[in-house]
Amino acid sequence: MEFRQLKQALVLAETLNFHRAAEKLHMAQPPLSTSIKKLEEELGVTLFDRLPSGLRLTPAGEAVLRNARRTLFFSEEIRRAAREGESGEQGQLRVGFVGSATYSLMPQLIRTFRRRYPRVELTIEESTTAELLRRLEEHSLDVALLRFPVLEPTNATITLLQSDHFMLAVSADAPLAGRSEVALAELADEPFIMYSRTLVPSMHTLTTYAFHEVGIKPRVAQEAVQVQTILSLVESGLGIALVPAAAIRYTGSGVRLIPLTDWPVRMKIGIALATLPDAVTATARNLIDLARTIVPPAADAQE
Structure with a gap:
């Protein structure tokens, strides 16, 4: 049994006429008759009663063709999934x-x-x-x-x-909160909230190196992983921190972000x-x- 035969049987069920079905399928009538006969033999049932007045779908034919429609639908779904999988659409x-x-x-x-x-x-x-x-x-x-x-x-x-750049995060009531800009070199005595050395090694190394470049060693009061956590710790008054400028949209009224004047330009x-x-x-x-x-x-x- 082939998908081609199921399609032919469905068209024949619509027309109940071999000649019209053959025209719709763009094939000659004798091959269509032979194909339907082979399908019936393979299934072991008669799909169409051949009457003097034309064709009539048998109860067995109705059951077979009902499932044939499902089979052809899912076969097309498989083909479409393959096409979409190749193109990344599925x-x-x-x-x-x-x-x-x-x-x-x-x-x-x-x-x-x-x-x-x-x-x-x-x-x-x-x-x-x-x-x-x-x-x-x-x-x-x-x-x-x-x-x-x-x-x-x-x-x-x-x-x-x-691309982004670092800004200094301070609590809204901190002495630095009134500044319009600040230099890293001024922050040696401030308690600093640092990125975790083990869980965020790149950010930890980057900020440590930046402080080294301006000649100070930060006084680390706390380590954290997520920027949101760091901002919360800053707002709680535990220290100051360096955070990406993009975090400003999630910064509440309890935190101020201040531009840095001496961040190394090459450190993006x-x-x-x-x-x-x-x-x-x-x-x-x-x-x-x-x-x-x-x-x-x-x-x-x-x-």
Whole structure:
């Protein structure tokens, strides 16, 4: 039994006339008659009663053709799924992200992707840059949005999508809150909330190096992982901190962000896209292309 035979039987059931069915199928009548006869023999039932007045669908024929319609529908669904899977319009996409990617880039990217590819099963997971890189390299994630720069050794290609810069976060009632700008070199005696050395090593190293460049060693009062947590600790009066400027949209009235005058220009931060070049799926390729459309990549990339 072939799909071709089922299609022929369905057209014949619509017309109940071999000649008209053959015309609709763009074939000669004798081959159609032979094909239907072979289908009946294979199934062991008569699908059509041949009457002097024409054809009549038998009860067995009605049952067979009812299921034939379902079979042909699902066969077309399989073909469509294969086409969409090849083009990335259907399938699975696993995206990892760091918390600071949620400030602006990720909501815009995910919203646009879901609207453009509604049949893709999207899974998103939050973690740290180091953990996301590990997941990416063990192929349990397809792409990841990370903090930039990435100092951990990796086989992934890292492309900076969105540049940012650090600002000083202080509580609204702190003496520094009235300043319009401040230099890192002034902060030697301030209690400082630092990024975790073990869980956020890149941000920890970057801020430590920046202080080293201006000749001071920060007095670390507390370590934390997420920028939102750091802002809460600042608001609680536990210390000051360096946070991405993009965090300003999530900063409440209890925290002020102050521009820095002596941050080393060459030390860029931002959100980057991480991929494994030899393991990019069709769905991941579509997300990567979309990300580069929404936010043209900055000049920095890491291999």
